[in-house]
Amino acid sequence: MSYVAAGYAVAFVTLGSYTLWVLRRRRSLDRLLRTDGRPGPQR
Amino acid sequence: MRRLLGIGSAAGLTLTAILGLFVTPPDRVMGTLVRLLYVHPSVAWVAYLAFGVTALACICYLWPRTRAPFWDRLAVSSAEIGVVFCALTLATGSIWGRPTWGVWWVWDARLTTTALLLALFIGYLALRRVTVDPGARARRSAVAGLVAFADVPIVHMSVVWWNTLHQPATVLRPSLASPTLSGSMAWTLLLSFLSFTLLYGWLLMHRYQNSVLEARLEDEGMEIALAERWAEAVPSGVGR
Numbered sequence: 001m002s003y004v005a006a007g008y009a010v011a012f013v014t015l016g017s018y019t020l021w022v023l024r025r026r027r028s029l030d031r032l033l034r035t036d037g038r039p040g041p042q043r
Numbered sequence: 044m045r046r047l048l049g050i051g052s053a054a055g056l057t058l059t060a061i062l063g064l065f066v067t068p069p070d071r072v073m074g075t076l077v078r079l080l081y082v083h084p085s086v087a088w089v090a091y092l093a094f095g096v097t098a099l100a101c102i103c104y105l106w107p108r109t110r111a112p113f114w115d116r117l118a119v120s121s122a123e124i125g126v127v128f129c130a131l132t133l134a135t136g137s138i139w140g141r142p143t144w145g146v147w148w149v150w151d152a153r154l155t156t157t158a159l160l161l162a163l164f165i166g167y168l169a170l171r172r173v174t175v176d177p178g179a180r181a182r183r184s185a186v187a188g189l190v191a192f193a194d195v196p197i198v199h200m201s202v203v204w205w206n207t208l209h210q211p212a213t214v215l216r217p218s219l220a221s222p223t224l225s226g227s228m229a230w231t232l233l234l235s236f237l238s239f240t241l242l243y244g245w246l247l248m249h250r251y252q253n254s255v256l257e258a259r260l261e262d263e264g265m266e267i268a269l270a271e272r273w274a275e276a277v278p279s280g281v282g283r
Contacts, residue, residue, distance in 0.1 A: 007079045007138040011086060011131055018127050022249050029256035
């Protein structure tokens with residue numbers, strides 16, 4: 001059963017992390033485009 | 044639409060985990076290890092699907108009549124998701140292989156061609172970072188995407204063409220008329236396929252939107268850099 005749990009954990013944790021990364025990237029791109037279009041703090 | 048996909052996939056995946064882990068019966072031969080069946084083939088299917096969408100988008104980009112940035116962005120978005128699912132296919136397969144075959148990895152035809160597929164699409168993503176010009180980048184990566192996709196049918200048919208340790212396909216098999224599963228196992232597997240596919244659709248929509256924003260950022264960054272260079276050049280030119 002530990003292999004089964006490991007399989008589910010690997011799949012769900014990886015997909016959850018990737019989903020969060022995509023959403024956070026979206027938020028950071030939105031923020032960058034609202035400022036001056038360049039990475040870094042707003043001037 | 045996007046919200047509906049998100050809610051549908053989250054609910055479906057939760058139900059898949061509950062049914063797969065606690066409700067479906069153990070297998071006569073594999074015992075409880077059969078519960079990995081509700082994760083491993085579904086993530087492999089989504090990897091196939093994602094790379095298939097990438098190949099289709101690459102064809103549409105290379106075809107002069109349909110050439111548009113949309114296809115290039117769709118191709119890269121789907122390829123990235125495909126790489127995540129392909130890596131998961133190898134990881135979950137390896138976890139299943141250890142108690143079944145006694146080894147984490149074996150240079151079997153199915154495993155080797157899948158590892159090659161992952162390497163090819165990582166190469167595709169890496170190639171996109173090499174070229175700066177958007178037109179050349181899209182053209183070159185479209186060709187690379189098609190070359191990489193050629194491995195997908197080889198992966199799928201590897202269990203038929205060669206003698207492998209990996210079992211033949213459970214669902215996507217040549218003779219669909221003779222199912223290898225029934226009852227709650229079949230329904231849970233179907234739900235798992237549907238839920239992971241919905242998740243793919245939801246991720247693709249978000250990832251595509253990120254590609255659009257990245258392109259805008261690239262354009263704006265270029266405009267700002269040019270404006271700054273002009274601003275630097277004008278006073279020095281006046282001074283001479």
